[in-house]
Amino acid sequence: MPSQAPSPARWQAYTALALSMSLVGSYVALSKPLVAVFPVFLLAWLRFGIGGLAMWRWLRKPADEPPMTRRTRGLLFLESFLGNFLFSICMLFGVRLTTAVAAGVVMSAIPAVVAILSWLFLKERIGRRTVAAIACAALGIGLFSLQKPADTGTMVMVETALGLPLPVWGNLLVFAAVVCEASYVVIGKRLTDGLGPKRISAIINLWGFALVTPAGLWAAWHFDFSAVDAPLWLLLLFYGLAASVWTVWLWMTGLKTVPASRAGVFTVMLPVSAAAVGVLFMGERLTGMQLLAFGIALLGLVLATLPGRDAAPKG
Secondary structure, rough: OHHHOOOOHHHHHHHHHHHHHHHHHHHHHHHHHHOOOOOOOHHHEEEEEEEEHHHHHHHOOOOOOOOOOOHHHHHHHHHHHHHHHHHHHHHHHHHOOHHHHHHHHHHHHHHHHHHHHHHOOOOOOOOOOOOOOOOOHOOOOOHHOOOOOOOOOOOOOOOOOOEEEHHHHHHHHHHHHHHHHHHHHHHHHOOOOOOOHHHHHHHHHHHHHHHHHHHHHHHHHOOOOOHOOOHHHHHHHHHHHHHHHHHHHHHHHHOOOOOHHHHHHHHHHHHHHHHHHHHHHHHOOHHHHHHHHHHHHHHHHHHHHHOOOOOOOOO
16 A cells, blocks of 8 residues: 555644643643642642633533443543543652653653553554654663763762662652553543543543542641742643643544554653753753653654554554
């Protein structure tokens, strides 16, 4: 079969996926100053609350939407539990213990994890172009991990817990968030077969709000809201809208057109944007090898979007 250029609709889906993951990366990095002030469960509760206020109109069932089956309801719960609730908790606790750049590196593993899960659960055949794209992402992770962060000229004492440095625990929690995010991609592909992006976004946000409300209320009862400065409230507003509304809607919009395994390659935008925010706004530094690593990861993105004879997913 001859190579064909992606249709305009496919390019729009690619753009939506890339923008979604870029926003995720930015709020992963920007959540670091938020978790320094807000307790994690309170921050997650406020995030879902902000999203719920922004999307309450999206909860209404469209006239052309078929009735939801028990299986669809179960998938919506799992999508929220893994992709919203557990992802947020693991990511926020993890980012508190590690750096924005390190968190971005660990999250570069998402494309490979998505590919494995989409092969196992969606039975997608992964074409050579997609395999090469995933390999580039993995190579970028390896190069980044082998390179030590740039020397800041200061000695830092690292605390430990259960014999491991706290940054290691932070990276393990971020990897748990990786597995949750990959599950979110695969389950989301199933959901887009019958539900629209707006409705999915609103329902899973509502589930996330319900799951975190008990812990969120307890944390709010013991928190001094008057001690939070105005700029941090603005950052919280951006975090809530980006995490609960914009990124989910953009991602579900892209997934309606793009196979999950290929969509997973776009998650390389997450570590790139997270590291960029860490460098530009938080004083973190990148070495030349780390820049090369990100360049290789972005090459994988190019391979995933160029026209080719990639295998189609199984129906």
